[in-house]
Amino acid sequence: MSGRPHQSRCIGYALRPAPHKRPRPPDRPPPSPRPHAPPARAARAAAALLASSSLAAAAASAPALAATALLALAGPAAAAVVELTWSIGWVDNINPDGLAPRRVIGVNGKWPIDPIVATLGDTLVIHATNKLDVDTALHAHGLYQNGTTYYDGAAGITECGIAPGSTFTYNIPIQQTGTYWLHGHRYGQYVDGLRTPLILRPQNQTRLKFDDEIVLSLSDWYHQEHKPLNDFFLSIFNPTGKEPIPDSGLINHSANTVVKVQPNKTYLVRVVTMSALAMFNFYIEGHDLTVVEVDGEDVEPFPAASVPIAAAQRYAFLFTAKNTTDFNYRIHADMDMSMFDSPPDTLNPFVNATLQYSPTAPMFAAPADQAPDPTAFDQTQLVPVTPIAPYSNDQSVRYDTVFQLFDDGANHGTFNETIYRFGDVPPVLTAMTMGNLATDPRAYSPFNQVVVTEHLKGIEIILNNMDAGKHPFHLHGHKFQVVAIGDGVYDPVAGAANITALKNPMRRDTIVVPTQGYAVLRFYADNPGVWFFHCHIEWHLEAGLASLFVEAPLEMQKKIKVPNSINEQCLLLGKKVSGNAMGYNDTTTFPGLSMSRVYPTGFGAKGIVALIGCIISALVGLGTVVWYARADTTPGKPASR
Numbered sequence: 086m087s088g089r090p091h092q093s094r095c096i097g098y099a100l101r102p103a104p105h106k107r108p109r110p111p112d113r114p115p116p117s118p119r120p121h122a123p124p125a126r127a128a129r130a131a132a133a134l135l136a137s138s139s140l141a142a143a144a145a146s147a148p149a150l151a152a153t154a155l156l157a158l159a160g161p162a163a164a165a166v167v168e169l170t171w172s173i174g175w176v177d178n179i180n181p182d183g184l185a186p187r188r189v190i191g192v193n194g195k196w197p198i199d200p201i202v203a204t205l206g207d208t209l210v211i212h213a214t215n216k217l218d219v220d221t222a223l224h225a226h227g228l229y230q231n232g233t234t235y236y237d238g239a240a241g242i243t244e245c246g247i248a249p250g251s252t253f254t255y256n257i258p259i260q261q262t263g264t265y266w267l268h269g270h271r272y273g274q275y276v277d278g279l280r281t282p283l284i285l286r287p288q289n290q291t292r293l294k295f296d297d298e299i300v301l302s303l304s305d306w307y308h309q310e311h312k313p314l315n316d317f318f319l320s321i322f323n324p325t326g327k328e329p330i331p332d333s334g335l336i337n338h339s340a341n342t343v344v345k346v347q348p349n350k351t352y353l354v355r356v357v358t359m360s361a362l363a364m365f366n367f368y369i370e371g372h373d374l375t376v377v378e379v380d381g382e383d384v385e386p387f388p389a390a391s392v393p394i395a396a397a398q399r400y401a402f403l404f405t406a407k408n409t410t411d412f413n414y415r416i417h418a419d420m421d422m423s424m425f426d427s428p429p430d431t432l433n434p435f436v437n438a439t440l441q442y443s444p445t446a447p448m449f450a451a452p453a454d455q456a457p458d459p460t461a462f463d464q465t466q467l468v469p470v471t472p473i474a475p476y477s478n479d480q481s482v483r484y485d486t487v488f489q490l491f492d493d494g495a496n497h498g499t500f501n502e503t504i505y506r507f508g509d510v511p512p513v514l515t516a517m518t519m520g521n522l523a524t525d526p527r528a529y530s531p532f533n534q535v536v537v538t539e540h541l542k543g544i545e546i547i548l549n550n551m552d553a554g555k556h557p558f559h560l561h562g563h564k565f566q567v568v569a570i571g572d573g574v575y576d577p578v579a580g581a582a583n584i585t586a587l588k589n590p591m592r593r594d595t596i597v598v599p600t601q602g603y604a605v606l607r608f609y610a611d612n613p614g615v616w617f618f619h620c621h622i623e624w625h626l627e628a629g630l631a632s633l634f635v636e637a638p639l640e641m642q643k644k645i646k647v648p649n650s651i652n653e654q655c656l657l658l659g660k661k662v663s664g665n666a667m668g669y670n671d672t673t674t675f676p677g678l679s680m681s682r683v684y685p686t687g688f689g690a691k692g693i694v695a696l697i698g699c700i701i702s703a704l705v706g707l708g709t710v711v712w713y714a715r716a717d718t719t720p721g722k723p724a725s726r
Contacts, residue, residue, distance in 0.1 A: 164206040167259075173279065174216030182333040182340045185308040189278030190217070190269065197338040198281040200300060201267060205287050209257040213247055217274075220246030220658055224270035225283060226397060227381050227594045229260050230562055234513055234614025235647045237561055240271040241507040242617045242633065248657035253650060262287045263381025264355040264399040266302075273311040273623050276361040280304070284355065285381070292470070293377060295403060296350040301438070302338065303356065303394065303418045305331035305363035315627050319495040326488050326496030327426045328362055328624045334420050334436035342438035344416065346406045353377070354402045356394060361623040364395045364421040364555070364597075366459040369440055370414045370451045374402040376467060380593035382564055383470040390457035393421065395557035397595045397621035410442040412449040421459075424554065465570060465591055472589035475568050476607040477543035481577075482536050484632065486598070486620075487551040492682040498552075498620060498630030500534045504681045505619070505631035508666030511655070512615040516638040517647055518663035519670070523638035527672040528665045532680045534632035538610045540640045546606040546618070549574050550598040556625065559595040560608065562616035562636070566590040569605035570598075580605065595621060613637040613645065629681075 176191035192198045203209050215221050224238035236255045240246040247253040262285045269279035282300050307314060307329065314329040336342045346352060354374075356367055368374065368391035376387040378401035392400055416438040422428060439448075484500040491497050497504045508530055516523045526535040538544055546565070550556055568584045569575065584605070598604045619631035652662040661668035667675045 164208070165204070166208050166210055167201070167203045168210040168212075169201070170212045170214075172214045172216055173221055176278075179278070181335055181338050182306055184333065187308055187310070190274055191278060196278050198279070200282040200284060202284045202286065203259045205259055205262050205285065207259045209255070209259060211255045211257070212252060213255065214252040215247040215249050218249055220248055220271060221269055221274060221279070222246045222271045223255060223267060223279075224561075225255075225257055225265065225267050226559070227263075227265040227399075227564075228257060228283075229612060230257065230614065231260055231612050232645065233258060234562065234612075234616070234641070234645065235651050237614070237616075238270050239561060239617045242511055242561075242615055243513045244651055245511055245655035245658050245660045246271055248654055251654065251657055253654055259285055261285060261381060263378055263383070264357060264401050265381055266357045266359055266397075266399070268359065273315060273361070273627060275359065276307065276311040276623055280359045282355070282357045292383065293353065293403065294351065295353040297352055299344055299352050299354045301336055301342075301344075301354060301356050301416070301418075303358045303360065303363075303365045303367070303436070304335045304338065305360040305420070306333045306335050307361070308332045311361075311623075315624065318624055319497075319628060321494035324490055324494070324496055325426075326498075326628070328622070330425045330428050330432065331361070331363055331420075332431075333433065334363060334365070334418060336416065336418055336436060336438040339438075340436075342416075343441050344438055345441045348406055348408050348410060348442065351403060351405045354404065355399070356402070357399045358394045358396055360396045362396065362424060364393060364424050364557075365418040365436065366421060367392050367394050367400070368417050368457050368459075369404065370417065371407070371412075371449055372404045372414065372440075374404050377401050377403055379464070379467055379591070380564065380595055382592045384591075385468040385470060387467055389462050391417075391459040392462050393459040393597075394418075395555070395595070395597045395621075396623070397557055397559050398593075398597075407442070410446055413442055413446045414440040414449045415451070416440050417456075419456075465567065467591045469589055469592050473566070473592070475566060475584050475587050475590055476609045478545045478607065479542040480536075480538060481545040481547065483547040483549070484534065485549045485551055486556060486630065488628075489683050496628070497681070498625040498628040500630065500632050502683055503532070503534050503632075504629030505533050505633070506530065506629070506678060506681070508675070508678060509661045510664055510666055510668050511660075512633055512635060512666075513647065514651070514655070514662050515665055516615055516635055516641050517645070519638075519665065520642075521639070522665075522670075522672060523635070523642070525672050526635070529633060529635060530666040530675065530678055531672070532675075532678055535635060536632065537635045538637065540610060540613065540637035542610045544608050544610055544634070546608075547575050547577065548598050548604045548606070550600065550602055550604075553600055555597050555600055556630075557595050557597045557621045558604075558618065559621045560606070560616060560618045560634070562612050562614055562634075563608040564592045564594050565596075565606040565608040566592050567596055567604060568607050570596075570603065572599060572602045575603035575605055610636050613640040 171192045173192060175188045176196045177188045178186045179189045179196055180186040189196045213223055222238045222240035222244060230237045235243050236257050237243040265283040267281055267283045268275035282302055317323055318329055374389050376389050380399050394400060418436040420434040422434050488496055488498050512529045515528055519528050522528050524537055526537050529535045568587060568590050569580050596604050613636050616634045618634055619626050655662050664670050667677060
């Protein structure tokens with residue numbers, strides 16, 4: 086995300102990066118965003134890009150170097166360490182919607198958690214102490230983690246988790262700019278409050294012109310904690326898979342947020358959706374919005390009256406304030422009620438904040454019938470600032486998404502009728518310790534959807550959503566191109582020509598696949614690591630709607646060194662640190678793991694026999710009743726037959 090240098094405080098959230106920053110120690114080199122590109126190559130790439138008349142053309146011809154060049158241009162001189170010390174634990178008596186107090190997961194005894202701000206080239210260091218009674222993990226959503234897949238923070242994938250009572254340090258290289266967020270990636274802990282915006286700034290704001298910045302988080306809110314809600318959701322008492330419906334919606338963790346603006350000023354508004362289920366329709370009454378960023382990807386200015394924003398998605402907008410202070414206006418983040426199965430009448434879908442020009446001004450009375458239509462927004466019209474043609478289709482995987490009742494009695498989300506189950510060894514350690522066997526998908530569990538990719542290849546993901554609801558899917562470690570999206574089941578033959586005709590398809594890291602529709606994604610495998618791919622409706626992730634991409638495991642073994650602290654945490658949690666998903670050095674031995682079975686429908690052989698037996702018994706019983714009813718039971722007279 087580019088723009089003009091701005092102040093140390095942002096409207097909406099107070100952003101204070103300076104107290105946490107310190108110069109990078111001399112013995113700690115600046116991060117390299119592309120582990121397969123050595124420093125000399127990165128420098129040559131940067132020089133070539135500077136000499137080129139078109140940065141975009143260079144990135145299009147060598148997409149693997151785009152982030153390398155960006156970081157090289159930033160220069161090591163300005164690099165710093167943004168260092169945070171977090172004690173993660175419960176905070177009591179929090180009541181953000183004013184309806185019901187509850188405990189939440191906060192940091193250092195406080196909630197909400199302060200937003201994080203860093204600059205391109207920095208290193209974000211988080212010393213995380215776990216004061217919970219279960220393990221935890223922190224995921225910087227949308228960050229590439231190039232060369233540091235082990236700090237991606239997906240518990241059970243890139244680490245085992247942070248054991249209760251212990252401390253783990255994340256050292257995250259800042260290799261990109263834009264609007265992101267950091268959240269718990271274990272046991273749905275972000276639903277209980279472990280979440281905050283993460284703003285990554287360029288060193289020089291040049292592309293956009295604005296006077297100040299506003300950061301807005303959108304979230305749904307539950308009066309119950311995640312665990313009891315999830316326990317019921319995945320129980321035999323919920324065979325239809327109805328998701329827990331939130332009790333309210335919040336903007337900046339409050340039902341009464343006020344954002345102060347000044348006349349004639351131009352603002353950059355960063356919007357981060359941190360919800361478990363809810364999708365929001367975002368707009369500001371009486372103001373024109375211009376989209377300039379999506380999921381951290383700079384796009385050409387695109388006017389939008391209203392934008393639907395799903396869980397984990399982010400947008401940045403420009404708008405210019407009015408030239409008078411006659412009225413205040415509502416900022417809308419109205420919940421999309423189609424995401425909820427039979428919502429209660431007590432749920433207020435109209436989630437608002439106040440855009441305040443004057444504390445004494447009346448609220449602008451917008452006509453109810455003039456609310457903008459969010460379905461008019463076409464995300465495929467967004468054009469990335471740096472053009473990249475569609476990546477090649479060197480390897481393709483098709484995922485059919487459906488919810489089904491399984492043999493455990495619960496309704497699970499599946500890719501190709503497969504539930505993702507975690508093993509005893511996180512895949513990052515399997516990839517690093519299995520030698521050539523790490524290229525065999527079965528090493529990571531033969532019962533999961535696992536794709537092993539080669540290095541520097543184009544990967545295509547075909548998503549067919551067979552479900553009656555929309556799903557926001559997120560890929561860790563990459564931004565993908567959205568090369569096709571529509572209704573029905575994707576036809577790769579008919580769609581190939583349309584993809585070839587694309588010049589610069591939209592890129593993002595979280596995509597909503599429409600109801601009974603499809604999306605086709607492509608990414609370039611230039612980031613060796615293990616990357617989770619899952620629905621970001623938290624309840625659906627808990628239900629198993631996920632898969633794994635193991636990217637260039639042999640390259641990982643050559644170029645990545647997993648810190649000892651990863652293994653230490655695994656051992657504290659009683660997990661194993663080498664071998665296949667269950668700790669064996671082969672692709673066939675997986676004690677404790679098995680394939681989940683779809684609950685049978687219709688009648689099998691035993692069912693048919695049982696049904697016939699029931700019918701015969703019923704006929705005999707009915708005959709006995711008739712026989713008895715026809716019998717003459719008059720005293721002193723023989724019974725008639």
